[in-house]
Amino acid sequence: MNLDKKYDESQSLLSVNDLKTWFPVKRGFFSRQQDYIRAVDGVSLELFSGETLGLVGESGCGKTTLGRTLLGLEPVTSGEIYFKNFLLNHAGRKQMNRLRQEMQVIFQDPLSSLNPRMSVMDIVTEGLVQFKRIEGSKEDHARRLIKEVGLSGDAIYRYPHEFSGGQRQRINIARAISLRPEFIICDEAVSALDVSIQAQVINLLISLQEQHQLSYLFISHDLSVVSNIADRVAVMYLGQIFEKGKTADIIHAPLHPYTRALIAAVPVPGKERQDKFAEVKGEAPSTATPPVGCRFHPRCPEAMPVCRETPPPLRRFEDREVRCHLY
Amino acid sequence: MTIDQNIHRQPLLSVKNLSVTFTIDDGRFTAAEDICMDIGRGESVGLVGESGCGKSVTALSLTRLVPSPPGSIESGSVVFDGSEIMTMDTAELRKIRGNAISMIFQEPLSALSPLHRIGRQLVEAVLLHRQISKKKAWRFAEQWLKKVGIPDAEERMYSYPYQLSGGMQQRVMIAMALMLEPALIIADEPTTALDVTTQAQIFELLQRMKKNFTSLLLITHDMGVIWETCERVIVMYASRIVETGSREEIFEHPAHPYTIGLLEAIPRLSKGRQRLKDIPGQVPSPFNYPPGCHFQERCPYAFDRCRREAPPLYDCGGGQKAACFLLDKAKQ
Ligand SMILES: Nc1ncnc2c1ncn2[C@@H]1O[C@H](COP(=O)(O)OP(=O)(O)OP(=O)(O)O)[C@@H](O)[C@H]1O
Numbered sequence: 333m334n335l336d337k338k339y340d341e342s343q344s345l346l347s348v349n350d351l352k353t354w355f356p357v358k359r360g361f362f363s364r365q366q367d368y369i370r371a372v373d374g375v376s377l378e379l380f381s382g383e384t385l386g387l388v389g390e391s392g393c394g395k396t397t398l399g400r401t402l403l404g405l406e407p408v409t410s411g412e413i414y415f416k417n418f419l420l421n422h423a424g425r426k427q428m429n430r431l432r433q434e435m436q437v438i439f440q441d442p443l444s445s446l447n448p449r450m451s452v453m454d455i456v457t458e459g460l461v462q463f464k465r466i467e468g469s470k471e472d473h474a475r476r477l478i479k480e481v482g483l484s485g486d487a488i489y490r491y492p493h494e495f496s497g498g499q500r501q502r503i504n505i506a507r508a509i510s511l512r513p514e515f516i517i518c519d520e521a522v523s524a525l526d527v528s529i530q531a532q533v534i535n536l537l538i539s540l541q542e543q544h545q546l547s548y549l550f551i552s553h554d555l556s557v558v559s560n561i562a563d564r565v566a567v568m569y570l571g572q573i574f575e576k577g578k579t580a581d582i583i584h585a586p587l588h589p590y591t592r593a594l595i596a597a598v599p600v601p602g603k604e605r606q607d608k609f610a611e612v613k614g615e616a617p618s619t620a621t622p623p624v625g626c627r628f629h630p631r632c633p634e635a636m637p638v639c640r641e642t643p644p645p646l647r648r649f650e651d652r653e654v655r656c657h658l659y
Numbered sequence: 660m661t662i663d664q665n666i667h668r669q670p671l672l673s674v675k676n677l678s679v680t681f682t683i684d685d686g687r688f689t690a691a692e693d694i695c696m697d698i699g700r701g702e703s704v705g706l707v708g709e710s711g712c713g714k715s716v717t718a719l720s721l722t723r724l725v726p727s728p729p730g731s732i733e734s735g736s737v738v739f740d741g742s743e744i745m746t747m748d749t750a751e752l753r754k755i756r757g758n759a760i761s762m763i764f765q766e767p768l769s770a771l772s773p774l775h776r777i778g779r780q781l782v783e784a785v786l787l788h789r790q791i792s793k794k795k796a797w798r799f800a801e802q803w804l805k806k807v808g809i810p811d812a813e814e815r816m817y818s819y820p821y822q823l824s825g826g827m828q829q830r831v832m833i834a835m836a837l838m839l840e841p842a843l844i845i846a847d848e849p850t851t852a853l854d855v856t857t858q859a860q861i862f863e864l865l866q867r868m869k870k871n872f873t874s875l876l877l878i879t880h881d882m883g884v885i886w887e888t889c890e891r892v893i894v895m896y897a898s899r900i901v902e903t904g905s906r907e908e909i910f911e912h913p914a915h916p917y918t919i920g921l922l923e924a925i926p927r928l929s930k931g932r933q934r935l936k937d938i939p940g941q942v943p944s945p946f947n948y949p950p951g952c953h954f955q956e957r958c959p960y961a962f963d964r965c966r967r968e969a970p971p972l973y974d975c976g977g978g979q980k981a982a983c984f985l986l987d988k989a990k991q
Pocket residue numbers: 355369370371389390391392393394395396397398553619821822823824825826827852853854
């Protein structure tokens with residue numbers, strides 16, 4: 333069942349080529365030396381129409397920055413982004429505006445992404461009004477959207493601060509799906525929800541996807557969640573993709589030592605976790621001056637001499653891609 | 660040895676019949692109803708429940724941080740280390756907040772000022788409760804950034820919150836809450852944005868603090884984290900406590916139909932896109948809580964009595980209690 337192709341590999345929706353997003357930083361207070369945080373450092377990926385690509389990785393590895401760059405919210409340092417075969421790097425404002433309707437995002441922090449002075453009705457219909465896509469009454473639209481995400485209809489007259497964290501995230505989702513976009517970036521979109529609502533929202537995202545041939549870039553730190561929604565998974569570490577492949581392969585036969593450690597560390601209620609992660613804990617590496625050689629080598633239980641010197645390329649290995657000297 | 664035992668016997672925090680309401684344009688509703696709980700010294704208690712059920716409101720009211728208006732603590736008593744918080748004067752309360760009881764808020768951006776570098780914010784928090792030099796406070800804060808696993812801590816002290824990733828902001832909040840070594844930590848979804856590696860690091864820190872009898876009230880929907888961190892679990896649904904028990908009791912033989920549904924909805928590692936089991940139906944709006952059991956509309960076992968009376972917490976043996984009439988019938 334799960335192995336059926338649910339998406340169309342002939343139709344590439346998004347294609348990213350060696351993308352870099354660097355942020356200039358000052359070291360210390362008085363230093364003049366120009367340094368960069370290499371938040372995204374040479375990422376290539378492809379997203380097919382109707383597909384969900386899961387993106388997982390440690391806090392600070394560049395997931396949000398990658399999403400924001402795809403949406404044109406951070407300037408591209410180098411590399412290319414194609415959306416429907418259209419080079420986004422050089423899109424003008426008018427074109428970007430049109431594409432905005434087709435690309436939406438659900439961010440991590442619901443409070444800061446909702447305007448506190450707007451009622452829920454105005455928030456969820458803002459896009460529809462802006463792009464003149466309201467037919468019938470605004471109230472009906474708002475009510476339908478808000479019910480779709482599992483809130484009661486009377487919520488549309490209330491304001492964001494009157495809701496709980498999880499409820500606010502659902503308002504955010506209602507807003508993102510209002511324009512029936514083709515591509516949605518979900519950045520920790522269900523992390524603030526309790527598991528039963530989380531399950532409902534994931535099921536909702538899957539239904540919407542099947543009805544409208546939606547594609548998702550599903551960013552989450554939670555591998556269990558990702559494994560239930562993603563067709564393919566990409567594992568990111570310090571700005572780079574370390575492993576990418578079909579969900580079943582990544583979850584049940586991870587190759588990269590980092591992926592293996594991540595999966596071993598998933599806490600499961602009712603089961604004492606073996607501390608397999610002890611080996612990989614180590615100190616979190618710097619993004620401004622990443623380790624030479626393989627960026628993971630200081631924490632890798634399998635590091636070899638070559639790992640300390642030569643950065644491994646992302647190689648095809650059977651059905652997937654791995655960035656590790658072991659393969 | 661005997662001293663330790665005595666310490667354990669009296670709870671550090673004891674909450675009795677706490678109720679909180681909100682009054683907004685549409686009227687008044689109850690966000691937390693008749694909440695009772697004890698937290699022992701060195702004990703970790705997990706608080707779980709449906710989004711919007713009143714977990715954050717309960718947590719905020721423990722140190723009277725519920726915004727008022729629109730919120731109002733209607734009744735109840737919160738005794739912390741022998742003192743009643745509900746009647747404490749504000750000066751005394753301020754001394755307790757952030758020092759003896761510290762809070763990690765659900766949304767880090769709402770608790771950090773966007774205008775100031777995080778180093779300055781951390782140092783201010785230290786100096787508020789400790790008489791040490793600014794320079795020492797700076798070093799101290801820097802070390803805590805390291806402890807919560809933030810790389811390049813020296814430089815990060817100069818970052819503004821927006822320059823940090825979501826998980827880093829969360830960890831700054833955690834550092835701020837832990838660095839003064841409070842007796843009670845109230846952590847509201849402290850690790851929602853953290854991956855398993857970083858999470859493991861944070862919980863190790865908490866475990867270490869526990870050895871010094873630091874108590875923890877942990878709110879999270881991540882059942883794996885609850886299992887690994889807490890000895891006891893409290894389950895809330897639609898403003899009320901519906902079940903409490905040890906972690907084994909709750910996870911191995913949950914008694915309340917809501918708890919059962921909640922545990923079944925936990926996502927497990929899967930092979931790809933697949934619908935998850937959820938609890939059918941929707942949480943009632945707080946304005947329209949039905950008379951009787953708040954879970955009745957979604958409960959597969961609901962019967963007449965559930966629609967008439969609110970179920971009290973019935974004893975299920977051990978320390979486990981659940982608010983469901985099925986348990987009353989079982990006794991008869
Ligand atoms: N506007 C900015 N200016 C400077 N540095 C930034 C900015 N935004 C992000 N960064 C840095 O880029 C790196 C990657 O951040 P990003 O938010 O993409 O991480 P993430 O993978 O989403 O992490 P998390 O899981 O914690 O949300 C971090 O080191 C962060 O501090």
